[in-house]
Amino acid sequence: MQITTRFTIAVHIITAIDYFNGKEKVTSSFLAESVGVNPVIVREIMGDLKAAGIIAISQGKSGIELVKDTRDITFYDVYKAIGCVDGEGLFHFHERPNPMCPVGGHIHKALDGKLQIIQSEFEDSLKCITLYSVIADTRQAIADDSELLHLS
Amino acid sequence: MQITTRFTIAVHIITAIDYFNGKEKVTSSFLAESVGVNPVIVREIMGDLKAAGIIAISQGKSGIELVKDTRDITFYDVYKAIGCVDGEGLFHFHERPNPMCPVGGHIHKALDGKLQIIQSEFEDSLKCITLYSVIADTRQAIADDSELLHLS
DNA sequence: CTAAATGTAAATAATTTTATTACAAGTTTG
């Protein structure tokens, strides 16, 4: 497994921070409620987003703010912030190929570059989608729903 | 986590079948030795590859053969054969967003399409790399090594 | 000072993945 739920949780968090800005007091507990996970998970992810310069928070201080324009936050920024890049990436190589076997001893060398190409292309895809678009679509979906309610 | 070691194991297996064709008696145990995993894992993956029409094996019969030209087997074929497609794909959505929250209730709708685009682009990347290229590079790496030995 | 938030660590639980054991069933060979 390589892309944890932490990624979609992070996107959810950023969207909620933007959406509830000025409307509600946004705390880790509030966000945890919206996301449906434990507040500690939210705080850990918020810490990652803070370290990445995406949000601003500080101990004791209530209130979470977005630092960057959501047009300038891409899925890649979030993916990287969550720590998916430092690890092994998308692919998980089996760890004990037999070095005494010609294939086992050389497959890693033959595969790594190709897997890296795919990883890079994947990251390029992530760079094409902004949080702004997610937020816009979320607002639209909410508006559509609310309209339906008024009609009925 | 989404792409298991089964993917690289499958690539390893196909490469080994091709490489040892005619040289060694290739069995699940032999392959397990090269890959460094349990023979049962190899058999399960072989079963997937068989179902996908990539290799031919049958109970009792010793000898595994590639059915398709390795030029026509892409990473995507392997990825699909291993069962990565039927599942949830690359991304793992957090499962309990709060439906009572405007964001929690609509984020899924706003995100799904975008994640699907990335998934599709990822699969397109996989389609660009053939097993033939992996096998060629593996043979090359083996040859380079053997040459080094002779020089020393 | 008190209340409320974030920041973290540690222990537990849950989930997923891999390994192992065991045996059934089909082939081949002698």
Place this chain on the structure above:
DNA sequence: CAAACTTGTAATAAAATTATTTACATTTAG
């Protein structure tokens, strides 16, 4: 046919990863 070997598969155990929970320190606002 019998023996040896192989794939096919189920069931259980072990290992690794992820998520949850509890607890408490730290910081800020009122």
